[in-house]
Amino acid sequence: MMLRFGAATDRGRVRPRNEDRFIANAELGIFAVVDGMGGHAGGEFASATISEAIASFISESGTDSDMTLPGEMNARLSPIVNRLQMAVRVANRTLAARVREKREPETSGATMAAALFGDGQVAVAHVGDCRVYLLEGTTISAVTQDHSLVAEQVAQGLIDEESAKTHPLRHVVTRAVSGQNGITVDTVEFSVLPGTRLILCSDGIHGVLTDKEIAALMSAPAPSLDDVCRAAIAAVNARGGPDNATVVVVEAGR
Numbered sequence: 001m002m003l004r005f006g007a008a009t010d011r012g013r014v015r016p017r018n019e020d021r022f023i024a025n026a027e028l029g030i031f032a033v034v035d036g037m038g039g040h041a042g043g044e045f046a047s048a049t050i051s052e053a054i055a056s057f058i059s060e061s062g063t064d065s066d067m068t069l070p071g072e073m074n075a076r077l078s079p080i081v082n083r084l085q086m087a088v089r090v091a092n093r094t095l096a097a098r099v100r101e102k103r104e105p106e107t108s109g110a111t112m113a114a115a116l117f118g119d120g121q122v123a124v125a126h127v128g129d130c131r132v133y134l135l136e137g138t139t140i141s142a143v144t145q146d147h148s149l150v151a152e153q154v155a156q157g158l159i160d161e162e163s164a165k166t167h168p169l170r171h172v173v174t175r176a177v178s179g180q181n182g183i184t185v186d187t188v189e190f191s192v193l194p195g196t197r198l199i200l201c202s203d204g205i206h207g208v209l210t211d212k213e214i215a216a217l218m219s220a221p222a223p224s225l226d227d228v229c230r231a232a233i234a235a236v237n238a239r240g241g242p243d244n245a246t247v248v249v250v251e252a253g254r
Contacts, residue, residue, distance in 0.1 A: 001117055001192070002253025005031065006225025010233045012204060013241030019043030020202050020246040021051040023114070030058045030087075032114035033130045033246050035202040037176060042108035049098050050110050050177055053091035058083070058116065081123040081187050084116040088125050088177065088185045096179030109178030113144060113200050115250065122198065125187045128173045131206050133214065135197040135249075140215035143188060143198075147175035170207065192252045201232075204245030208236045218249055225249050 003026040011018035019036030034051045036043025061069070061083055070090055073082045099108055111128020124132050124143050129151070132143040145151060149172040150164045164170060175184060192198070199218055206214065209232070217235060222228045229247045236245045 001029070001120060003029065003117060004225055004251045004253065005249060006227070006229045007246075007248040008226065008229035008233045009244070009246040010237065010241070011244050013237055015244055017044060018244045019047055020204070020244040021047040022200075022246050022248050023051050023055050024248050024250075025055065025058075026250075028055070028058050028062060029117035030055060030114065031117075031198070031200055031248050031250050032112060033200045033202050033248055034110050034112040034177075035128070035130050035204075035244070035246070037109045037111065037173075037178075043110070045098075045102075046095060046108040046110045046177075049095050050091040050112060053094040054087045054112075054114060057087040057090045061087075077187070078121070078123070078189055080116055080118050080121060081125075081189050084114060084123045084125045085185050085187050087116075088112070088114065088127065089183065092177050092179060092183045095177065099179055109176040111147075111173055111176055111202075115198055115200060117192070117250070117252075120191055121189055122192050123187060123189045125185050127175050127177050127183065127185055129171075129203045131199075131201055131203075133199040133201075133211070133218075135199055135215060135218050136193075136195075138215055138219045140199075140211050140218075142211070143190075144186070146173075147186075148173045165207070171203070194252050196252050198250045199247065200250075201247040202243075202245060204241075204243035205232060205236060205247050207243065208239050208245075225251065
């Protein structure tokens with residue numbers, strides 16, 4: 001599958017450093033956004049460790065047919081979903097090992113969303129409140145549902161989407177890649193039509209922009225998809241840039 005992509009990340013106007021990382025590798029078909037948690041250097045350490053581990057596993061598992069996988073395959077899931085889910089689990093174990101080795105804060109962790117393309121299909125995996133959207137023309141739909149306290153309240157009808165944007169606990173996540181045992185990774189797989197765009201972003205994007213605004217920015221004419229992503233960053237920073245912001249857009253070839 002031919003893939004075009006663009007990506008951009010920025011520390012914003014408030015945070016002293018950028019704890020976000022992204023993966024954008026069309027050759028391997030792997031794309032991800034990883035949002036570090038834990039403050040100070042802990043978030044940077046976690047997001048860098050997780051993104052590197054995911055990319056490495058996808059690379060190695062795609063070229064070595066005799067590779068011994070570090071876990072059991074789930075017979076109910078397709079090979080591409082198994083591979084992506086396993087990459088996230090490997091990243092979780094890698095983070096745990098490196099935290100012990102380097103004596104990093106045990107609170108180090110990250111939320112993430114990733115997409116793996118192959119043979120007209122895409123597998124999506126996420127943990128936390130990084131999001132994946134599907135953009136067909138100018139119509140946007142959420143592929144993922146946040147693992148957060150506020151998202152759970154919205155799902156239960158306790159608050160509405162508008163209130164969720166300003167809720168004082170909107171940044172409290174209920175899942176993260178933190179090196180702990182028993183991590184739950186949500187996955188989904190679907191077909192990708194030519195011209196369809198997949199958007200992966202951290203909460204620094206979707207926490208500031210509405211879905212409609214994201215759709216308008218991601219579908220606007222631009223010299224490149226990198227420019228599309230930079231426009232989204234600029235829009236967030238124009239509203240104060242309250243958080244690190246990262247966005248990756250991938251378009252399936254026509």
